[in-house]
Amino acid sequence: MDIFLQQLINGLVLGSVYALVALGYTMVYGILELINFAHGEVTMIGAMVALSVIGALVGHVALPGVVIVAMGVLVAVPVCMLLGFTIERVAYRPLRHAPRLAPLITAIGVSILLQNLAMIIWGREYVKFPPILSSATHQVAGATISDLQIFILVLSLLIMAGLVALVQKTKLGRAMRATAQAPQVAALMGVNVNSVISLTFIIGSAIAAIAGVMVAAYYGLAHYYMGFMLGLKAFTAAVLGGIGNLAGAMLGGLLLGVIESLGAGYIGDITGGFMGSNYQDVFAFFVLILVLVLRPSGLLGEQVGERA
Amino acid sequence: MLLGVLLAALPFLVDAGLGRTWVRILDFTLLYMMLALGLNIVVGYAGLLDLGYIAFYAVGAYLYALLASPQFGLHLPFWLLLPLGALVAGLFGMLLGAPTLRLRGDYLAIVTLGFGEIVRIFMNNLNAPVNITNGPQGISLIDPISIAGVSLGQTHTFAGIEFSSAHSYYYLFLALTLLVMFVSMRLQDSRIGRAWAAIREDETAAEAMGINTRNVKLLAFAMGASFGGVSGGLFAGFQGFISPESFNLLESIMILCMIVLGGMGNIAGVLLGAFLLTVLPEALRSIGDFQRWYFNRIIVDPADLRMLLFGLALVLMMLFRPQGMIPSAQRRREFKHDDAPQEPAPLYDQQK
Amino acid sequence: MTSRSDGPILLETRGLSKQFGGLAALHAVSLNIHHGEIFGLIGPNGAGKTTLFNCLTGLYTPSAGEVRLDGQRLNGLKPHTVAKQGLARTFQNIRLFSHMSALENVMVGCHVRTKANVLGAIFRNRGTRDEEAAIRSKAHELLKLVGVDKHAHSLAKHLPYGDQRRLEIARALATEPKLLALDEPAAGMNPAERVALIALIQALRATGIAILLIEHDVKLVMGLCDRVAVLDYGEKIAEGAPEAVQRDPKVIEAYLGGSIGGAIGQPA
Incomplete structure (x- = not known):
């Protein structure tokens, strides 16, 4: 039972990070019907930039670990915002009226470009996250939860709440929703569709940067290749919840984290030792394929028939 | 005729001019040409973006490796393994396609990508508790391909001319590449080829005109996969060693690059793309020499630069020449933005 | 009536x-x-x-x-x-295969009444060749019937509007x-x-x-x-x-x- 609880906690923490990244996919998809393949890479760049800043500060300034990490984040966020903005401007916008395959291929191209750029800048090796954050743990009903886990979970929830408030309550949010529903009509109503799209990429990338730092802090390392798997899982989460739907991305992220965590914890028992936790990464794909086959609109998505 | 003589003499010319390594690079070029032609059926003809194509290459390679190596002590003959590889890879194609082909294009891309990774993860982990694939170490001492008792792994002398292993493989691969080309051409210009083109243009209309879109797409998937399976088997026999790392996502993307760069749907374009992307990275090595000479040290590893340039090429190609270097007549028309849309166009083309 | x-x-x-x-x-x-x-x-x-x-x-x-x-x-x-x-149909907002020729559009319509498979396509045996020839001549006939035969080799999207509508009818007719x-x-x-x-x-x-x-x-x-x-x-x-x-x-x-x-x- 305590294994179950432990895996549940781990899953929720991991899932909240997936949810943050999934938000970026879902926002872009909601407006452009485009899978922004490069989003995972934006997350990775966020982690790497923050780690560079943190690495430069640690040992040179006498500040608490949390402050140093916060400074890393403060640099990573604007870098990623600029990156997201540039990607949309350079690689996607010129192709808005091209056949669907075209922006998808540039998206893949951008993703590879960023990955290899990161490899050249930060090297092939894992970059370590210095142990400057509190490693205190708490016992809850037989399970262990660390300060970091609590922090990640709470911060994720706050960011999600903030995003929902932004989309539901502000003028910008209204413009975003209008653009997602009917871009032409929104344009006629005076919404500047291009800036709404740019802002969507900027907001999504800012959140991705924070998520990237969380992942690096959680696992204690970052790697030029980390964005790929993270992006794929976050995308799965977005599809699971119903792509284009903010609440869906959050639910999907948390759920995927839990499925993965419980799956990895129990797969050995289920398969009689045939498969171990090294198959953890396979779960996301199975979930993805299952959802797409059984309920392509996702858990919270609307069922939309194809129009003739 | 002249071309035939040139193709036949090519390995000797290359051997004399550039050395034995380049004959092997030539062999790899042919392998990639077969792969690219296979993926071209799926992406170029039927318009289905498959990002996990390398999985079928892996299936073919592992099938050959498991059935012709000391791993299980099996040493089945090549003439049996070749069609078997095509068949099994084709089945895998159907297995993946059956549940996923009704998905919209970009979803399909992600699912195939996931499938490619699943296959690789299994290859990596199927060494315990029962050792099937030997895990990350891969399988070595794979039997070289041998035809009619003549092993292509050794040097032979015919009519006073010495044929090294790389030379012999060249002729086998050349023959099979020509075969794959022939099959591609015949398929394109047929009832099936027209159905693929129709689906790529407008799936709903194609379905309304009586085309069983699901089956026809599945067929494209299976055909493409079986080409991949054949190339995989050849790769295993040629290389003598395979490991999961040869079948990662970047390989899938590289093959996609080949057909995008060369010209989707056009056989000559695809061949050119495969040629350039196999040969150019080798040429990139000289950048390393240049750095060593100019800076006295390697600043950027040319191997790292390779994928970077591929990514860049994909983006630039889509932005400035989306139809590829040698586009197919039809693709050229599709990517031409000359005529203004008649009605307010959707943000992205909704048709596909 | x-x-x-x-x-x-x-x-x-x-x-x-x-x-x-x-x-x-x-x-x-x-x-x-x-x-x-x-x-x-x-x-x-x-x-x-x-x-x-x-x-x-x-x-x-x-x-x-x-x-x-x-x-x-x-x-x-x-x-x-x-x-x-x-039961064949046309579409209110024309849905031709716009980058295929008029003739090819109609030939696609013949798909459902023909049966050449992959092997036929590859080996192009007698049966397949005959079928292909029959498809081609039937498509030409239908184009003539609807009055679009002069555009047989033009791209569907380059046809005048009225002819596109007629081409859709020809394509539907090809399904018999x-x-x-x-x-x-x-x-x-x-x-x-x-x-x-x-x-x-x-x-x-x-x-x-x-x-x-x-x-x-x-x-x-x-x-x-x-x-x-x-x-x-x-x-x-x-x-x-x-x-x-x-x-x-x-x-x-x-x-x-x-x-x-x-x-x-x-x-x-």
Whole structure:
């Protein structure tokens, strides 16, 4: 039972990070019907930039670990915002009226470009996250939860709440929703569709940067290749919840984290030792394929028939 | 005729001019040409973006490796393994396609990508508790391909001319590449080829005109996969060693690059793309020499630069020449933005 | 009207309904179309005409009711099977394979009545070559029939608008339908093209094909059709000979909202 609880906690923490990244996919998809393949890479760049800043500060300034990490984040966020903005401007916008395959291929191209750029800048090796954050743990009903886990979970929830408030309550949010529903009509109503799209990429990338730092802090390392798997899982989460739907991305992220965590914890028992936790990464794909086959609109998505 | 003589003499010319390594690079070029032609059926003809194509290459390679190596002590003959590889890879194609082909294009891309990774993860982990694939170490001492008792792994002398292993493989691969080309051409210009083109243009209309879109797409998937399976088997026999790392996502993307760069749907374009992307990275090595000479040290590893340039090429190609270097007549028309849309166009083309 | 309307029944719908969420786009529509008949389906915008079309051709699954073609149940079948059963359609917003030539478009239509497989394609045996030649000549014939043969090798999207509509008809005919369903075939045509279209539809009927026509242009429908049904808010409000339907107060009400007296009041 305590294994179950432990895996549940781990899953929720991991899932909240997936949810943050999934938000970026879902926002872009909601407006452009485009899978922004490069989003995972934006997350990775966020982690790497923050780690560079943190690495430069640690040992040179006498500040608490949390402050140093916060400074890393403060640099990573604007870098990623600029990156997201540039990607949309350079690689996607010129192709808005091209056949669907075209922006998808540039998206893949951008993703590879960023990955290899990161490899050249930060090297092939894992970059370590210095142990400057509190490693205190708490016992809850037989399970262990660390300060970091609590922090990640709470911060994720706050960011999600903030995003929902932004989309539901502000003028910008209204413009975003209008653009997602009917871009032409929104344009006629005076919404500047291009800036709404740019802002969507900027907001999504800012959140991705924070998520990237969380992942690096959680696992204690970052790697030029980390964005790929993270992006794929976050995308799965977005599809699971119903792509284009903010609440869906959050639910999907948390759920995927839990499925993965419980799956990895129990797969050995289920398969009689045939498969171990090294198959953890396979779960996301199975979930993805299952959802797409059984309920392509996702858990919270609307069922939309194809129009003739 | 002249071309035939040139193709036949090519390995000797290359051997004399550039050395034995380049004959092997030539062999790899042919392998990639077969792969690219296979993926071209799926992406170029039927318009289905498959990002996990390398999985079928892996299936073919592992099938050959498991059935012709000391791993299980099996040493089945090549003439049996070749069609078997095509068949099994084709089945895998159907297995993946059956549940996923009704998905919209970009979803399909992600699912195939996931499938490619699943296959690789299994290859990596199927060494315990029962050792099937030997895990990350891969399988070595794979039997070289041998035809009619003549092993292509050794040097032979015919009519006073010495044929090294790389030379012999060249002729086998050349023959099979020509075969794959022939099959591609015949398929394109047929009832099936027209159905693929129709689906790529407008799936709903194609379905309304009586085309069983699901089956026809599945067929494209299976055909493409079986080409991949054949190339995989050849790769295993040629290389003598395979490991999961040869079948990662970047390989899938590289093959996609080949057909995008060369010209989707056009056989000559695809061949050119495969040629350039196999040969150019080798040429990139000289950048390393240049750095060593100019800076006295390697600043950027040319191997790292390779994928970077591929990514860049994909983006630039889509932005400035989306139809590829040698586009197919039809693709050229599709990517031409000359005529203004008649009605307010959707943000992205909704048709596909 | 003509004797065609008392021939055997070709297409029959019984209580056909389609719900989108809470909205009933079609409610219990029952229709009979006879062999060799030209049947018109009219109604104001949003009356459910295209929805009915999509239910007949398998693009939508009806929520309730039944569709039969020559006694064969069609509902639940996929569009390609419906086409195979002998019901072909055109689209209101033209959906040609725009980067294929006119000829290739029609050749694609032949797909459902031909059977060359992968092996045939690769080995190009006698049977396949004959079939391919037959497809080609049939496609040319159909292009000639609809009057687009001079554009056979032009890209579909480069054809003049009226010719694109006719090309869609040729493509549908290539599937050898018993019933040809035309979704607003005259939309956007000039008067001359319209006259030619009427002649074409009559010529097609003469070959024994039944035609279901959705049209906005009431005049055209009234002049051409043997019988007409009127849809309003997803329900059939009238059915019968054009003259009778034209005088039906319910129809006048639906079309004119009870106040205006435009197109429908005048005899065609």
